[in-house]
Amino acid sequence: MQIIELLTPHYEAAWLPWAVQYFFLAGVATGAALLVSACVFGDAASRLRRLLPAAVLVLAVTAIAAPVSLLADLHQPFRFWHFYAHFTPWSWMSIGALLLPAFVALALAMCAAWWLGRPSWMRLLAPLMVLSALSITAYTGAEVMVVRARPLWNTLWVPVNLALTGWLAAVGVAFVLERFLPATQRPDASALQLLRAIGLWLAAALALATLGWAATGAAGLHPSFGEALRLATLFPVWRGGMLASALFGVVVIAALVRGQWRLERRGYTLVLGLGLAASAWAFRWALFMSVQGVPKYGSGLYLYNMPLGSDGLLGMLGVLGLFIALVAAASWALETWPARRQPALQGAAA
Template sequence: MQIIELLTPHYEAAWLPWAVQYFFLAGMATGAALLAALCAWAPAGGPLRRLLPVAVLTLAVSVIAAPVSLLADLHQPARFWHFYAHFTPWSWMSVGALLLPVFVTLGIALCASWWLGRVGWMRALAPLLVLSALSITFYTGAEMMVVRARPLWHTLWVPVNLALTGWLATVGAAFVLERFLPAGLRPGAAALQRLRGLGLLLAAALAAVALAWVLAGLRGDSPSFDAALRLWRDFPVWRLTMLGSAVFGAAVLGALLRGRRRLDAPGYTLVLGVGLAASAWAFRWALFMGVQGVPKFGAGLYLYHMPLGGDGLLGMLGVAGLCVALVAMAGWALELFPARQGHAA
């Protein structure tokens, strides 16, 4: 009997945790942009208009922190210039280098318009910001979908799921950040219920997309479903990850459903918001870091060991610290200029 041993070389992860932070913050920023644009056009004094301050705060934090994560993921920030000096229109990275600065500029402009109390400016910027946010949503999803060597990425379901989970993270961040607003700018119970309704709508859409993905896979029309089945069947680590994701997702959905009577309970919105944001982040971690642990060719599973330095834990803590610093600066500015608190609408 002849024994043949097959060896598969181990490759380092091409996309580091910086990419997880960037796609998480970019998804949150697009959701905040859409929410801020919706609130800007809502009737004055209504529940949606009362959400405008927290939508602006969420947009300001995420639209500033996201590009920082992207530059860090490039390892050498000067590489960003290469996208302009050597433009390649067939590369989504190169196209994104044009789309992202436009989105960041429009997002900061809308935040500045709210700060100055210029409702007319906000309403003029809102349609442009919506179009720009949708372009970022499409580009970030397409950047993963074009990788044919990864069946779990090379599918239309990936950009759809990235968009919906990113917008759910926006709802979660809004639940958390509204607690840091001055009393005159906090949304109130009716507005928070409207925010909960948006979260339920997004969760229902995400469940419908998951069901459609399963049905397409059972019909044999989705190679990504076949790849997921292989991970479930052959790798206990992935089986545990999928089960944990399902249980955590059901818990978050249950918290949203129970929020109709419990949003005024102390700490409930904080736990709910952190849960929504954490589930969106965990989805990206599994999608980026977990999938890269599966060899493109051959058998086996590479378990990723996160480094403690700038390419791993320290970098993630740095991004979290940047977001906390931005929230603190915004709170300080609102306290320093208390007259702005009268412009919640």
């Protein structure tokens, strides 16, 4: 009898759960930024304009929470200073250190302009906001795509899928957070139908992107699709995570398709919104965390158990707590000082 012993060295995960929270919140923030920028050019009585308060609330909360997750992922306080003291233009992380503060500043300026009732300021900021949101979308996607050691990530379809799932999650978060607006600011059923239509268009684009990824991979134009099939065949840790994410996403999108006459039910929009957000988060978990359970080279299995402390479960709960606290603070401010918001609505067509 021959006994073969396989020894697998212990590797620390390169991407911690903090990164999942950051890429999720950044995707939602860019989607909200694009929605806000579109809403400011709608007529005062249009359905698009009635979505503006909800879009602004999503943008304000995620634009603040996303950088906090990124700073936590850097492990050491003030480590971000190295990106400025030792700028490396060939590194997407270094480029992102310049793009992210600009995006956060523009997002907060856009929210402040809405709060102060300055629609003309918002229209001036909107083109810059769109360019900044697209730059964050490109940087976050490229940061993953450039990792050649992971053929699954090393394709242009990864940034595309990250963008579309993030923007679809922004629709879901808007469905959830609109209920925390004052009654006079909440979108009516017609505006919610428009939000649903935006979600359907994004879901269709995501389906086409997935088919494009599979078709180009089957044609041999990139190794990502073949690597996904190999991982699904050989490694249950990857297969289970991605299948669960895909099935959950299909169920939620099916609920979005069938929700035409149910959006007036508050419970339905809550479950639908949470489902859209959760499916986008699960996709990132499978993409970043599940794939790290398989080897880059050779055979074996990389063992990873999520810690319960700040680098794992506690950190994830902390981000959720920060998100809830920001929503509560924004809701309290909107209820306490409602008069400041009226010019933004009544003077929209000026």
